[in-house]
Amino acid sequence: MNQVEWRTSLRLVGTVLKWLWVPFLLPLGIALYDGTAVTPFVLPMAGVVVAGEGLERLTTDTTFREREAFLMVAVIWLGVAVVGAVPFVVAGAGTLADPVNALFESMSGITTTGATVIIDFDAHSRAILMWRAVLQWLGGLGILVLATAVLSQLGVGGGNLMETESQTRDVTKLTPKISETAGLIWRLYLGLTGLQVTVLYGLHLGGFAPKMTLFDAVAHAFTTISTSGFSPRAASIAAFSPAVQWVIIPFMVIGATNFILIYFVSQGHFERLRDSEEFRFYLAILAFFTIAVAGILFLDGGPHTEPESVVRHSLFQVVSIVTTTGYASTDFNFWSSGAKHLLFVCMFVGGMAGSTTCSIKALRWLVVLKAFRRDLFVASNPRVVRPVRLSGSVVDEQTIRDIYAYALVSLLFFIGATIFVAVDASRGQLTVSEFEAMGAAAATFFNVGPAFGIAGPFESYEPFSRSTKLLMTFLMWIGRIEIIPVLVLLTPSFWRT
Amino acid sequence: MNQVEWRTSLRLVGTVLKWLWVPFLLPLGIALYDGTAVTPFVLPMAGVVVAGEGLERLTTDTTFREREAFLMVAVIWLGVAVVGAVPFVVAGAGTLADPVNALFESMSGITTTGATVIIDFDAHSRAILMWRAVLQWLGGLGILVLATAVLSQLGVGGGNLMETESQTRDVTKLTPKISETAGLIWRLYLGLTGLQVTVLYGLHLGGFAPKMTLFDAVAHAFTTISTSGFSPRAASIAAFSPAVQWVIIPFMVIGATNFILIYFVSQGHFERLRDSEEFRFYLAILAFFTIAVAGILFLDGGPHTEPESVVRHSLFQVVSIVTTTGYASTDFNFWSSGAKHLLFVCMFVGGMAGSTTCSIKALRWLVVLKAFRRDLFVASNPRVVRPVRLSGSVVDEQTIRDIYAYALVSLLFFIGATIFVAVDASRGQLTVSEFEAMGAAAATFFNVGPAFGIAGPFESYEPFSRSTKLLMTFLMWIGRIEIIPVLVLLTPSFWRT
Numbered sequence: 001m002n003q004v005e006w007r008t009s010l011r012l013v014g015t016v017l018k019w020l021w022v023p024f025l026l027p028l029g030i031a032l033y034d035g036t037a038v039t040p041f042v043l044p045m046a047g048v049v050v051a052g053e054g055l056e057r058l059t060t061d062t063t064f065r066e067r068e069a070f071l072m073v074a075v076i077w078l079g080v081a082v083v084g085a086v087p088f089v090v091a092g093a094g095t096l097a098d099p100v101n102a103l104f105e106s107m108s109g110i111t112t113t114g115a116t117v118i119i120d121f122d123a124h125s126r127a128i129l130m131w132r133a134v135l136q137w138l139g140g141l142g143i144l145v146l147a148t149a150v151l152s153q154l155g156v157g158g159g160n161l162m163e164t165e166s167q168t169r170d171v172t173k174l175t176p177k178i179s180e181t182a183g184l185i186w187r188l189y190l191g192l193t194g195l196q197v198t199v200l201y202g203l204h205l206g207g208f209a210p211k212m213t214l215f216d217a218v219a220h221a222f223t224t225i226s227t228s229g230f231s232p233r234a235a236s237i238a239a240f241s242p243a244v245q246w247v248i249i250p251f252m253v254i255g256a257t258n259f260i261l262i263y264f265v266s267q268g269h270f271e272r273l274r275d276s277e278e279f280r281f282y283l284a285i286l287a288f289f290t291i292a293v294a295g296i297l298f299l300d301g302g303p304h305t306e307p308e309s310v311v312r313h314s315l316f317q318v319v320s321i322v323t324t325t326g327y328a329s330t331d332f333n334f335w336s337s338g339a340k341h342l343l344f345v346c347m348f349v350g351g352m353a354g355s356t357t358c359s360i361k362a363l364r365w366l367v368v369l370k371a372f373r374r375d376l377f378v379a380s381n382p383r384v385v386r387p388v389r390l391s392g393s394v395v396d397e398q399t400i401r402d403i404y405a406y407a408l409v410s411l412l413f414f415i416g417a418t419i420f421v422a423v424d425a426s427r428g429q430l431t432v433s434e435f436e437a438m439g440a441a442a443a444t445f446f447n448v449g450p451a452f453g454i455a456g457p458f459e460s461y462e463p464f465s466r467s468t469k470l471l472m473t474f475l476m477w478i479g480r481i482e483i484i485p486v487l488v489l490l491t492p493s494f495w496r497t
Numbered sequence: 498m499n500q501v502e503w504r505t506s507l508r509l510v511g512t513v514l515k516w517l518w519v520p521f522l523l524p525l526g527i528a529l530y531d532g533t534a535v536t537p538f539v540l541p542m543a544g545v546v547v548a549g550e551g552l553e554r555l556t557t558d559t560t561f562r563e564r565e566a567f568l569m570v571a572v573i574w575l576g577v578a579v580v581g582a583v584p585f586v587v588a589g590a591g592t593l594a595d596p597v598n599a600l601f602e603s604m605s606g607i608t609t610t611g612a613t614v615i616i617d618f619d620a621h622s623r624a625i626l627m628w629r630a631v632l633q634w635l636g637g638l639g640i641l642v643l644a645t646a647v648l649s650q651l652g653v654g655g656g657n658l659m660e661t662e663s664q665t666r667d668v669t670k671l672t673p674k675i676s677e678t679a680g681l682i683w684r685l686y687l688g689l690t691g692l693q694v695t696v697l698y699g700l701h702l703g704g705f706a707p708k709m710t711l712f713d714a715v716a717h718a719f720t721t722i723s724t725s726g727f728s729p730r731a732a733s734i735a736a737f738s739p740a741v742q743w744v745i746i747p748f749m750v751i752g753a754t755n756f757i758l759i760y761f762v763s764q765g766h767f768e769r770l771r772d773s774e775e776f777r778f779y780l781a782i783l784a785f786f787t788i789a790v791a792g793i794l795f796l797d798g799g800p801h802t803e804p805e806s807v808v809r810h811s812l813f814q815v816v817s818i819v820t821t822t823g824y825a826s827t828d829f830n831f832w833s834s835g836a837k838h839l840l841f842v843c844m845f846v847g848g849m850a851g852s853t854t855c856s857i858k859a860l861r862w863l864v865v866l867k868a869f870r871r872d873l874f875v876a877s878n879p880r881v882v883r884p885v886r887l888s889g890s891v892v893d894e895q896t897i898r899d900i901y902a903y904a905l906v907s908l909l910f911f912i913g914a915t916i917f918v919a920v921d922a923s924r925g926q927l928t929v930s931e932f933e934a935m936g937a938a939a940a941t942f943f944n945v946g947p948a949f950g951i952a953g954p955f956e957s958y959e960p961f962s963r964s965t966k967l968l969m970t971f972l973m974w975i976g977r978i979e980i981i982p983v984l985v986l987l988t989p990s991f992w993r994t
């Protein structure tokens with residue numbers, strides 16, 4: 001074992017950074033069209049090219065093992081977050097002018113979290129609001145490539161299971177090179193984004209969505225397929241008609257569906273949907289929580305009165321939170337304690353592995369459920385050997401152990417973060433209830449976005465203390481890249497021989 | 498595989514029940530001496546003899562496998578809780594006259610939890626108050642026998658690890674029969690109880706503890722060694738002098754120390770303390786949390802002003818909660834949010850395996866820490882095989898997986914219970930903050946006893962709704978016998994062939 005070749009990692013980070021000037025073109029174009037400031041975009045465009053080229057020249061070494069991959073993943077997300085914050089600081093408008101806020105917003109963007117520190121949406125140019133959406137779209141694409149090409153190879157938190165269950169292995173046969181897999185996913189991602197823009201703007205042109213301008217259609221398509229949830233509107237999806245809300249629901253579901261599975265379905269292999277235990281489990285989760293929330297809202301007799309609106313808001317919010325999108329079709333702060341707690345539980349679930357979804361993910365919970373049921377069986381029948389099966393294949397015991405550990409460590413992080421937020425708030429002047437602290441900790445760590453009360457869907461994370469906001473920035477970072485790549489960096493042995 | 502021989506399980510429950518008339522003798526004697534009602538004790542004494550003899554005649558079958566053991570364990574704790582509630586209902590005094598309250602109090606007794614639904618301590622006879630202490634003392638003895646003789650054999654939540662680490666295997670060599678191990682532990686338990694009675698009453702006779710009567714000395718010795726925490730005083734240990742508080746601390750520490758280890762130390766093998774990684778970890782936990790709490794209280798500048806009282810209360814409360822005793826030397830409800838949250842974290846820890854302590858236990862956390870550190874190492878060095886070692890021996894991977902699963906399932910139960918308590922309270926008229934719900938859920942599930950706010954050390958669980966109190970009774974039951982024996986009963990396969 002040799003030392004980690006950090007130069008190799010940084011060289012690859014450089015290759016990513018170097019091309020980061022391209023996505024700045026969209027907000028730059030809007031700024032030129034609107035006649036608003038262009039420096040917030042031109043400056044970082046120049047910066048990333050220089051920095052990227054510089055990092056690429058660090059080394060010619062091509063050693064690339066697990067350690068270099070972990071370091072690269074951690075640094076890319078952190079680096080892009082820093083670059084993404086530059087336009088906010090340079091534009092200098094509203095709460096985003098503060099560097100801590102800007103970094104929070106940018107990290108919330110690239111990690112597809114969707115928690116915002118904006119208070120006054122009107123203070124910001126359309127170009128800046130579009131930059132937030134672009135960051136999330138990039139973050140979604142980045143995680144897809146990461147999940148299918150890198151994390152599954154590294155076996156993070158049972159990631160090798162994704163190899164079989166998510167059918168990554170099948171696609172690896174189709175496209176033996178990582179670059180080909182990435183290309184396939186990238187075209188699918190682009191296609192789905194285009195489809196949603198068309199549908200949303202079509203609704204507008206058809207008169208079903210008066211407020212859904214082309215700008216809004218693009219921004220929302222960017223932040224739906226990436227299950228990320230930034231909206232240029234302060235009222236999120238509640239700003240739009242019920243038709244828009246109904247249309248966004250299936251796109252959120254698709255964003256949190258395994259993209260390899262979507263690819264096969266797009267090729268006409270519908271039987272893959274039925275064959276995937278994870279997909280059936282994911283749909284069952286959505287159905288279960290929607291029925292439970294709708295049942296509670298009906299029994300509560302409020303705040304929604306029409307049956308259609310109870311069903312729509314229940315389905316929308318459950319899908320929004322399980323997929324970790326974080327859009328709001330209504331201010332669920334006004335829902336009863338039971339309904340809010342159900343949404344809180346949804347934060348821990350997440351959609352399918354191999355998608356843009358965040359959180360612990362349905363695949364891991366399915367393995368936990370099956371393995372624990374097996375463990376109970378073996379406890380009373382210790383002489384029986386019973387493997388855990390998923391979609392017909394045996395899940396190996398080391399994968400099960402890794403998944404138990406991943407879920408456990410996630411919960412411990414969540415508990416620790418909750419305590420930090422609650423205690424830090426109590427030391428300041430901010431009134432944050434324990435439930436609000438729990439919600440805000442889960443919403444940032446699991447990259448959901450909005451939570452409850454002070455961190456509610458129409459509120460802002462701005463009032464939290466700077467230390468809390470920095471903690472949350474850290475939580476969004478490690479939550480998005482599945483914890484392990486960051487924790488590995490924190491072990492001394494990583495840096496030694 | 499044949500069906501579970503439930504008659505065999507019940508026959509053994511009968512054997513335990515049959516002898517349950519003996520511990521009633523102490524409160525009966527006090528009732529006779531004080532001239533208070535004796536029916537609350539005579540009635541169940543007759544009842545257990547009849548029921549026990551009856552159950553023993555159910556079968557002559559002696560098949561005794563894992564399934565029969567799980568069923569027996571679950572039914573014994575539940576059965577004794579029901580029997581233990583009879584005196585409270587028959588006495589009919591105060592809040593304990595209500596059957597739900599009586600069952601809660603009795604379950605809290607036999608599970609060594611120490612959460613009380615008493616509001617007016619003066620409403621109850623000394624005999625009834627002593628019965629609460631006797632229940633806890635029995636519960637502590639029961640769990641010791643269960644932990645060393647049964648659970649470790651069943652491998653519950655990594656229980657087979659206890660075989661090696663807790664040196665149960667060594668003692669099995671000394672005493673090949675379960676009855677001999679039980680006898681050894683029983684004498685040690687009795688000896689330590691006697692020692693504490695002597696010390697406490699000695700303090701009284703020496704003038705250092707004016708209120709520590711012989712009655713109090715016996716009741717508190719019963720509930721210290723069993724790390725259970727019922728006090729006949731409404732103010733718990735705050736009712737006594739600092740000298741008493743200092744003396745109780747080491748006895749709580751001993752109560753949560755592995756009894757096999759204590760046995761070897763009592764035989765002069767002090768090197769065993771040094772050789773046990775778990776013991777060193779347990780002491781390190783106590784030191785860490787004490788220093789952290791004391792540091793916060795010093796910085797807060799209140800509510801304690803004297804350095805001695807800051808140190809004493811910090812140490813007392815940390816020891817009380819980590820060992821899951823649950824005594825209070827002060828009303829820590831008045832502590833700051835940071836200090837209270839630290840105590841909250843202590844609830845999840847627990848003392849050493851093979852003691853009377855509850856909660857997840859230091860042994861499991863030590864394995865989680867070591868295994869997760871190993872997992873991180875292997876993530877960046879996948880070609881290196883590195884086993885997890887404890888006190889020099891390799892921990893097998895299946896044990897690690899079971900321990901991960903146990904900790905995970907414990908946290909999930911805790912989260913589920915918190916939500917139940919919070920939502921159930923919001924539906925009633927009771928104001929329960931989320932932190933209070935979290936505390937009450939953890940304090941009952943992990944058998945600590947008191948928590949925060951409405952469930953604080955000088956408060957009562959009585960105001961909670963009946964549904965919440967029944968849930969908590971269930972939580973105390975499954976928490977005490979380490980979850981698995983109850984969950985196993987809930988799987989259909991347990992009852993089938």
Ligand SMILES: [K+]
Pocket residue numbers: 112113114227228229324325326447448449
């Ligand atoms: K999100």
Ligand SMILES: [K+]
Pocket residue numbers: 609610611724725726821822823944945946
């Ligand atoms: K206790």
